[in-house]
Each structure stands twice: as structure tokens, then as C-alpha cells.
Amino acid sequence: MSTATETHDRTDGPPVTGPPRPAAATPARVLRWWPAAALLALAVAPFSALPLPGLLDGPVGSPGSLQLLATCLLFGALATGYDLLLGRTGLLSFGHALYFAAGSYATNMFLLEAGLPFALAAVLGLCFGTALALVLGSVSLRVTGIGFSMVTLAFAQAGSILVSRNPGGLTGGEEGRAAPAGLLPSGLVGIDNTANLYWIALAYLVLTLGVVHWAVRSPTGRVWEGIKENERRVEVLGLKPYGFKLTAFVLAGALAAVGGLVHLLLTGGSTPQTTTSDFTLSLLVMVVLGGSGTRWGPMVGGILYTWADHRLGDLAGSGAVADLPAVLRVPLSQPLFLLGVLFVAVVHLLPGGLTRLPARLGAGRRATANTSVEGRSS
């Protein structure tokens, strides 16, 4: 736990104002600007015809690649919002998919059934997702620890069942429901406008990163960190953890609802897959893969996972796998099997996730260097 806290401070604390280590000064100053550079590169990606063989099927600016990139950004953002609970407040929620699906389905319902204009439907859908998070969060937070996880999962499962039963023909059951193209803004429909959807996904990512960063550094965020480290201690200080946890839950739920809205636009409809427990579990895999409780980790994990998920799907259906003997072919043709095994491996071998890997390697090298120095001096 203590090493995690140290790393946490290094990545998330305010910029170090003291004299930096001389050797690292210049690269550090350059490195500080990498998010801006990355954002710029991502923003102009639709204009690029750069081919990335192996990574993407077509040039970066082609609609297919942009769709995949937008999905990656969307899930990077969603994982970042989810980590507000897991990595920042220490709440292991298994029901996050519910609020994502609520944002998507509710907006779609307001469009389809009430025929409301898109902007109004989006606002109402967002309000619905947030209200749902408030109600269900206030109930599930009555239990602590793992009990909370189970209750959130139960609620999400109830939502999933409700969606798949297709009450009153509202949700479309297993088929899901396509969004009405006629009611969406014309700039957001059709393959020609994939770039606009991509920018929306990018904006959602920037919004989520901004909100999470701001919230974590606010006084409330400090209390969240305290709750994560030791909830009892926060209570002893005279603060009621319940309200703070509920704030985190509702904020994360609202961010997920926005994500559902973006997903609705990006895929042109609401699908029941987004309500399943597998979907929440894949969010969990993303966060842990990238590094829970770090600023960039969940985003990196979400992007990598989504990309790998698509690529593994291609791999599973490819001719190379079909030619393998059954012992290898059967597991390799199941993307969920590969992801599950990958997840177990990450948990065991890579505590802290991918983003802590450089720090861990660095620490290892420094430790080796120190021993060799000590060895020489003695």
C-alpha cells in the first residue's frame, strides 16, 4: 500500500517546485507538454492519410479507422470515469454499465417515443442516468466493502434483465434499438460524418479527464483518497464517508451516462450488450490493465483493451487460427478467454498496471545501481 501511495503522489500531486534533479530537467520540461501534443495529434487525426499497418486496417483518416479510434477514446474516457470509484474512492462497483446503458437507452427512448429534439433528449437522458445513479447509489452504499460490489452487480443485472425482456417494446430486447436518424443532427449521421463523431468522442475524453482531475484535486477528492486508504480514519475525523462516496458514485454515474450518449451516436443505436455484467467487468479489466488510481492509466487501459478486443476478434476469425490444432485453436478463438487470462496475468505480474511499469523498471534499475555503488564503496 505504501509504495502505491508514493507513486500516486508522484503522478498526481502538484508539480514539484523545488530544484529538479539536474539530469532530468530538460526532458521533464519537454515531457510536461506531451498531453497537449497528444491531444493536438488526436484532434488532427481525421485529416491524416497515414497508414498504420498492423494497428489499423486503413489509413488513419478513413471512416473505418476513425470509428475504431473513436470507440477506443470513448472507452478510455469511460474507464477514466469508472476509476473515480475504484482507484480514487476505493469503491469496487460492478454496476457501472447500468448508468452507461441508461444514458444510451433513455436518450434513445426520449427520441423514439416522445419525438423530442436531440438536444432536449440528450439532456433528459443525462438527467435520467444521473438520477438513477443517485437512487441506486444511495441504496447500495448502505453496505460497505464487497457487499457494495454485490449489490451494485445485482442492480445492474436487474437493469440488464429489464432491457432484455423488452417491456412494452421499448428497449427492443436482444436486438437493441436503432436511433432515429431523422431526429439526430444531420452532421452526426452517416459514414461521411465519422470525423464529427470522432471529435465528439475526443471531447468526451477531454471532458472526463478534466472533470476527474479537477474532482480529485478538490477538497472532496482529498476525502475520497482518505476513504480509499482508511474509511474508519475519515469517520474519526468527524466526516461522514457516506455523502462523499455518494458524490463520487453520482459523478461517475453522470460521466458514464454522457458516455452512453456518445456511444448511442457512435454506433447509431442502443445495444443490450452494454447492460451486461461482462461489460462492467471489461471496464474493470481496462482500469486494472492500465493502472488504477493513476491519471492516465485507465485511459491507456481503455484504449488498449478496446483496440485489442477488436484485433482479437479479427485474430479469432482469421485463417491462421483456423489452421491450428484444436488444443490451441479453441482457446484462441475465444476473445473473452484471452482477455480473462490476460487479466489474471496482469493482476499477478503487473501490480499497478501498465502505467506504473516504467516507474517499477526504473526503481528496479536504481536499486541495482545502488547495490553496485554500495558494493564498490565497501
Add this chain to the structure above:
Amino acid sequence: MSTIVLLTMTGLGLGALYFLIASGLSLIFGLMDVLNFAHGALLSIGAYGTWWAASGNLPGAGPGGAGFALAVLFGTAVGTVAAVLLELAVVRPLYTRPREQVLATVGVGLAVPALLSGIWGPDALTFPGPEALSGTFGLLGAHVPVNRLVLIAAAVVVLVALRLFLGRTRHGLVVRAGVEDRAMVTALGIDVRRAFTLVFAIGGCVAALGGALGGLYFGSVDPRQGTSLLIFAFVVVVTGGMGSVTGAAVAAVVIGLVQQFANYYTAAGLGDLAVVVLLGALLLVRPRGLTGRLA
């Protein structure tokens, strides 16, 4: 009247199935603080093991009579071995990191159903059962399927066996003490880790038995069955109070009955929702579950 009897028996049968999963889950959670997300996978392994043996792949085993008993025994044994392997290979190396233990079981819970669906296909397979257990019997004017009775009997036997094991044996004493205060038991020089493996083996054994009998109850096995039952088992564990086997038994009966009656008297599928609403209502009144044990 006959409808009520039938619904009651079906609800009790379903409750028995929930209890078989929830009891192991509850024990593992109570002792180790590990929510075993792979528990549904253990159930599926038991179900597929039994299906595989009863379909004539295991010499001596078959869909009828003693052959079926052997098939169930085989499926249960496979599930037990899988649980021990799970504990030794995945859970034990993360002994000092409870949250990572939970996450690792999540990974296994994703991988195993995917593997099963890779080997035997994603669709439901017909479950071979003995003739004697596929019929019905008359009870107060209702035709109750015999397999409900088998499930209830199995659950009662497991409940009694678990209570005897926990209450009367030395290992049971260690497990109970570990559930109460793990640090104290360790301080007394008892290797709690051996108790962990034992509890995982028991949990896996009972879950796999639940899988075998669940195949009988549903008439089919499919890779997703374990996971969907697991979620209701979670509801049972929270409702019953965590770590309590008796609480799990009471809650399983309540949940099974509520689900069946709500499914029949309201729209189909609302029973599943009713169960979750019940859970929410209970948490508002008693956040610690029926037995009032600490969550």
C-alpha cells in the same frame, strides 16, 4: 391450490440451487474476504463434467440409475479439483492483496465460460437425466417434477453436513474461528491458509454439485448458466448476512419463493426484478442482512 403447491415446490427447488452456490460463496467470503467471482465458473465446470460423463464419455457412467450417480460424482469431483487448483494457482499467490484476489477471480470467471463455449459451443446442451427423475409426482393435487425434490433433498443434506462439519470437527472450528477473526487464529499458530484451501474445496464441491443438479432442474447446460446463477447467489449472500451458512439457507428459500411467485403472478421476468427490489428494501431497513452479520 395446486398452483400454489407447484410454485412453492419450484421456488424451494430454485432456492436449493441458490443455496448450493451461495453457501460456498458465503464461507469463502467470510473466511478469506474474497468474493469469488469464479464460483459460477466452478458451477459450470461441475455441470459440464456431469453432462460429459452422463453422455457416455466416462466408462460406467450414463444417463440412468447408478451410472447417473457416478456422473454426478465425477462432475462434483472435477469441480472440487478445479476449486483447489484455483485457490493454489490464482488466489494464494495474492494472499496479502485481498482486492487483487477478487480481481483475479473475475478474470477466471470470464475465461472459463469462454473456454467452455469454445469447446462445446455457446448454445444450450440437452442434459441427460434418469427417467425416474424426469417425471412428476402428485402432491396435494399438484404434479410436481421429481427433480425439485432431489434438489431440496441435496440442499438439506449439504446444509446439515456443513453445520456438522463447522460445528463438530476441528477443521470446522478453525474455519469458524477464521471467519470471526483471522488475525487471532493466525496468532495462535494455526495455518489459516490450509483452511483456505479446504474451504475453497468445499465451496467448489458444493457449487459443482449445484451445477450437476442445476442441469437436471433446467434440463440443459450452457456456458452462461453459472454466471447468471452467481448473481442471484450474490443477492442471497448479501440478504442472508455475509459469512453465515444458515443465513444463506434462509435467504435462498425466501429469494427462490419470491422469484417464482412474482414470475407467475406478474409478468414473466419481473420475478428477477422483484428479488433485486427486495434486496434494496432489505438494505434500507437492515443494512447487515437478515442475520445482522457485519458486511
